[in-house]
Amino acid sequence: MSHLNACQQFLQWALPRLRLRPEGYRKVRRQVCRKIQARIAELNLSGYEAYRRYLESHPAEWQELDKLSRITISRFFRDYQSWEMLAGEILPLQAKHAGAEKRPVRCWSAGCASGEEPYSLALLWRYHFESEYPGQSIEIIATDIDGHMLQRASLACYPGGNVRDVPKHLLAQYFRKEDGLFCLDQKIKNMVTFQQQDIRIAMPDGPFDIVFCKNLVAMYFAKGNALDCFREITERLVNGGFLLTGNHEPFPHEDLQHMTVFNRGLNIFRKKSP
Ligand SMILES: C[S@@+](CC[C@H](N)C(=O)[O-])C[C@H]1O[C@@H](n2cnc3c(N)ncnc32)[C@H](O)[C@@H]1O
Numbered sequence: 330m331s332h333l334n335a336c337q338q339f340l341q342w343a344l345p346r347l348r349l350r351p352e353g354y355r356k357v358r359r360q361v362c363r364k365i366q367a368r369i370a371e372l373n374l375s376g377y378e379a380y381r382r383y384l385e386s387h388p389a390e391w392q393e394l395d396k397l398s399r400i401t402i403s404r405f406f407r408d409y410q411s412w413e414m415l416a417g418e419i420l421p422l423q424a425k426h427a428g429a430e431k432r433p434v435r436c437w438s439a440g441c442a443s444g445e446e447p448y449s450l451a452l453l454w455r456y457h458f459e460s461e462y463p464g465q466s467i468e469i470i471a472t473d474i475d476g477h478m479l480q481r482a483s484l485a486c487y488p489g490g491n492v493r494d495v496p497k498h499l500l501a502q503y504f505r506k507e508d509g510l511f512c513l514d515q516k517i518k519n520m521v522t523f524q525q526q527d528i529r530i531a532m533p534d535g536p537f538d539i540v541f542c543k544n545l546v547a548m549y550f551a552k553g554n555a556l557d558c559f560r561e562i563t564e565r566l567v568n569g570g571f572l573l574t575g576n577h578e579p580f581p582h583e584d585l586q587h588m589t590v591f592n593r594g595l596n597i598f599r600k601k602s603p
Pocket of ligand 1: 399400401402403404407439440441442443445446472473474478526527528529542543544545575
């Protein structure tokens, strides 16, 4: 059996035991398999079958496998059309709503990787909204389970691939080039508060106007686990608040009675108002 087939069979067995969804890993399987292969070598084991037995006799190893199964790919303004929708419709609606209640627009980026998503929002607000909504502020909270990713978020220097979708004028105004990396302006960095959290165990307090939960829960978590998370997230949304998921994720909105589809193609959902 080829290495990749053996790995695929192993993942079919192991991921559901971590309450993860094997189908979500179709495009990133090679990446996860490479990490597991390195772990097998580190433990001096003969292959996937031996690693399976090792997991069965060393329960603490499941935590290690959980870490190896995390995908941390991100980039600024990923799913660009969703950002256009956010700028054209969602942020104006929520800014008006928050303004009427004399409070900041409150946003949460769940599974924020090294900050690309929350910083994209900060850039959008700073450039397009700050002057249009004088006196209106925004609060952006970003969480991730991985402390290493959060350290990279606080450095906020990125290779070219991560900033390839940043509009030219924003790139020129808010990034400076340092040792071949694009480093974000301190004023934009200051707009985001990061917290290390496992979304399966803890979430920041709401209520939020907008939650980004992209390329994490719906993509990688097993259905029951995903539903539990989305129920908690829904509770943290204001009435009429928005949930943005990744463009290619299976979002279980039929099972979430308080959520409606706002844009089907872009996988954007909205909490019903009573
Ligand atoms: C594929 S990245 C998505 C980043 C960004 N949301 C995007 O769409 O570009 C998934 C992120 O979720 C984080 N993550 C994985 N499991 C998590 C968990 N249980 N709780 C919080 N974050 C988690 C990973 O560390 C990773 O940074």
